[in-house]
Amino acid sequence: MRLDPDHGDQLRRLADDTGAELAWPLVWFDDDFGIHATRREDFVHKRRHLTTRLIHVDPGTGITGQHLSEAREALTGNP
Template sequence: MPVGWRRKLRVWLDPGHGHQLRQLAEDTGAELAWATTWLHRANTEIGPRLGLPELKVVEFHDETGWKYPAVARYAWERPLVWFDDDFGLHPARRDAFVHKRRHLTTALVHVDPGTGISVQHLSEAREAFGRNP
């Protein structure tokens, strides 16, 4: 996929993930949203390849604190399961984010970009959502 004027990025996608994520949302009452550096391009470049409908996009332009402040605002007082491959970038900010949400279901699920979302990740999400009152 082209990511700039001269550069292309190889992205490995599993078309089965779209169905699995839609099923997770349906079964748990979760809302799917993008929190990615792709921003709105995720809806045009990635979502269609996975069979996902257009999703809300968490905007985090010019944020300090990586994606955490924007995701905190977006999720607010709702349970959150967040799949990402970059939770290790800012450990202090990650820990503060989780601590502030300690009264809520908050599962940060690390996904290896080389293997993608697995059955184990989806099970972890279901378990986390199952802890909701």
């Protein structure tokens, strides 16, 4: 696993800007959604009444500003 030390600050800013908590309700960054597609779809279906955004991340580039923008969009206005 490769971690970018800047991700922590970027994710904290995302939470601060949107009023979100870095826990549940959920934005899930993952580089391998294809492994358990049925389980993933079941999980999303069970959370259909909650904010849930699955964001695919290329393992070669990691989390980018575009990913954080997608998360921001999902979390903005989150109850």
